Amino acid sequence: MKIMVAIKRVVDYAVKIRVKPDKTGVETQNVKMSMNPFCEIALEEALRIKESGVASEVVAVSMGPAQCVDTLRTGLAMGADRGIHVEATEALYPLSVAKLLRALVEVEKPGLLILGKQAIDDDCNQTGQMVAGLLNWPQGTFASKALDVLVTLTINYEKMEFNLLMLFGLVKVHWQQHRGIHSELQKVVLDKEKQVLTVDREVDGGLETLCLDLPAVITTDLRLNQPRYATLPNIMKAKSKVIKKFTPKDLNVEIKPDFEVVQVTEPPKRKAGVMVSSVDELIDKLKNEAHVI
């Protein structure tokens, strides 16, 4: 199974952003950019699944201006096998990104697509759900516990049926053994292949567990894992990994937003508060000034 991970280049989470004076947006020139923190978690999870032997390859995908290649290199340094950059100069919104992702899924045929639950710049929380809808795949949003991927195989070999429930890596070994032994017969038919994924989702009021048939779309919440750091040797190795380029035109996706940003403003400032010196003063203020207790 191949896993595709979508990663986004955003203003670093620690940067205190500034709204442009002409209200057209937020200042992004000369501002530190990084991989969206939720995307790091998504990539980490894909790498862990690969390391457990269930997946064979992790493909990182990013969309946007030329600088997205830097973000992809970071992903490759973390351990992704190769990258895909969809170069787009115009602003991309979740619907366009979802359409581009669908087109890439049709090219790459991954068994699992993992995204962060939201990007910390536009705070939309839409892309994963939208691409799942476009692909008609099941979705596991806000995943917060390590994903459990199981592969059930029913192998119909002449009249014998083997029901195997095990990790994909092991199944692959068995499968090759069968093929090796009976290679001259060529009658081993993969009758039914059912791959299942269990996901724990963070929902209001608790944790919800779902079981999804693969292929599926997963979006990651904060607590899914702790992303690894790229080591220096891996950063060097990442330089020789392949990043394939596409344009939206190559993928037959037309970018036309159906909404426009009228203006971006600073939120209203709270009026300055007062410092109190004792608990008594605090209770008095809350009671007699603010009237909240």
Place this chain on the structure above:
Amino acid sequence: MASITLRALRRRIGPVSTSNSRSISTLVVGEHEGGKVKLSCLSAVEAAKSLSKDNSISLLLAGSGSSLREAAAIAASRHPSVSQVLVADSDIFTHPLAEPWAKLIHLIQQTGNYSHVVASSGSFGKNILPRVAALLDVSPITDVVEISDSHIFVRPIYAGNALSTVRYSGAGPCLLTVRSTSFPVAPIFDDSKSKEAPISQVDLSTFSEESIGKSRYVKLASQETERPDLGNARVVVTGGRGLKNAENFKMIEKLAEKLGAAVGATRAAVDAGFVPNDLQVGQTGKVVAPELYMAFGVSGAIQHLAGMKDSKVIVAVNKDADAPIFQVADYGLVGDLFEVIPELLEKLPEKK
């Protein structure tokens, strides 16, 4: 209660409306629990009301059994702004799975041709509405905090450090999720029985089964609590890393009990395992806007402020006089929370 088909429904709602026409009709995607419509769903109705003066609001409730029927009856009789209640009664909708729910809303939208579809920005609405939008090939607008016009909305970006005003210009319906705290629910007057909204069953005979089998609900591990719901509480008491351990966090719970408040936490407190993660307040947790927000041992990282800075009165108690939380606090007290909380517990008046 006669079951009417969606075709008949369409006739009743009227001709196909386009985004250019002024006629506004809204489908509110409702949630219910224990025979009651959820408060967050009523906020979505409030938001729908502010789209236009003569908005015709249909409320969709789906699920099965007596809980659904009770919720529908309450919605129809007690909320004058709801002009119609649509009920989709099937076991398929017992659990909030995105795949069948999105198909359902898509089906209703295709026949009802609403100009707007609104849900609240909880984990339910955020999970489902973007999927519906993709099926309809439109961009959804999530986490709306202000409705300026039927097609102009304000939503926070960059963890609430900027507000973006967007104009929806698409030809299709406008799909919104709205922040409950920005659309408070007006008190209900129980004398509106005269104008009871009709309840219609959604015809599910054409409901496509193909996408239903792809996901299955296994379980929900819920955090049972007697305290008020964090999202709607009048008072919220929050603890951060300054509490040091889960044992000390009990002081926050005691204080919350005394104030009749909900308990919140910062990401640091959740990650350290003091409390479960559904108590997290912030950009990626819950967004609250209570009358009183008390933060103890909270430094005030921007991601946390994003979830609470619309609170009416903010109180911060922190050892560090330079903590950013004091910049948004109405009342700040520099001190050791291990001394301040016990003193507060002792001196606060008993709640009414």
